[in-house]
Amino acid sequence: MSVSAPTSRTRFAALSDQARACWLDPAEMEFCEHGFENASLNRIIAEAGESKGRTYHYFADKGDLFRATLERRLARLGTLDGTTEAIAGAERQAYWPRIAELCRRLAGALQGDERLASLLRTLHQEAAAQRAFAEPLAQLRGQIERVLASGQSVGAVRDDLPLGLLADVALNLLVTVDRWFAINASELAEGEEARLAERAFSLLMTPLLPPDYFGKTDT
Incomplete structure (x- = not known):
């Protein structure tokens, strides 16, 4: 062979x-x-x-x-594998809080890394850079799909739409939020980036929730 x-x-x-x-x-x-x-x-x-x-x-x-x-x-932010595994193994009540914690950790790391912010601005603003980074983005989408599938299994993620569609929505929202912060963060007042990042999490979470999510109780 x-x-x-x-x-x-x-x-x-x-x-x-x-x-x-x-x-x-x-x-x-x-x-x-x-x-x-x-x-x-x-x-x-x-x-x-x-x-x-x-x-x-x-x-x-x-x-x-x-x-x-x-x-x-990006590797200097720390590996996401262990975190995504923890999210995938979470019960319904712990699922979204674990994702929120991951988002807070990543946002905090990004705030202190101007070179990473500069590279991400280039990625978001130049089509050629996006083509060069297409494979890692596809790998990220695969991770998102696996995490969402685990959320569906415990009732934390809606299952009335195809999983692939939900993964596309989640990735597009992540890219949109990241693009906005990469381009605008330098103009924000001190502490405002962290506050906005916390609020922006609801943009990622809300379209993925089951319609009756907040009315559910654990059995």
Whole structure:
């Protein structure tokens, strides 16, 4: 049986953190300063002190490098796997409070990370950046669908609409809220971002609730 050759992405993932930083540190500075379209891959390569041949061994194109740069910054928020597993295993009464806690934790982390906010602004404002990050967004949608399915099983999420439709609605709302905060957060007064983020959670929750959710009692 033949073994497929490693892709540029898997080759890059096999490098040490220090080796990956040789590209990702200058790439982060370039994307934060110039956005995606105006970022120069040649400038990044020169700042990294690497050759074009070696760079293309690890990155298919500039979009691949942007994806790796944003994924590294997002990883600093901490893994979501354990949290989503906890949500998936929650009873009805604990389901939405656990999601609210996850949203609060992520909002708090985002508020103190201007570079991540800059990369997210680029993601939301430039179509080419969105295409480069399409696969991670698809993976996020898969996570959302699994979490919603678990919510349906305990009566915390409505089941009168197709699960795929609910996952699309939830992802679109998340992206819309994130886009608004990424673009407008710098203009908000101190403490206002946290207050608005708390209120915005109701935008995510309300369309997904069963019609009789608040009238239910546990048996």
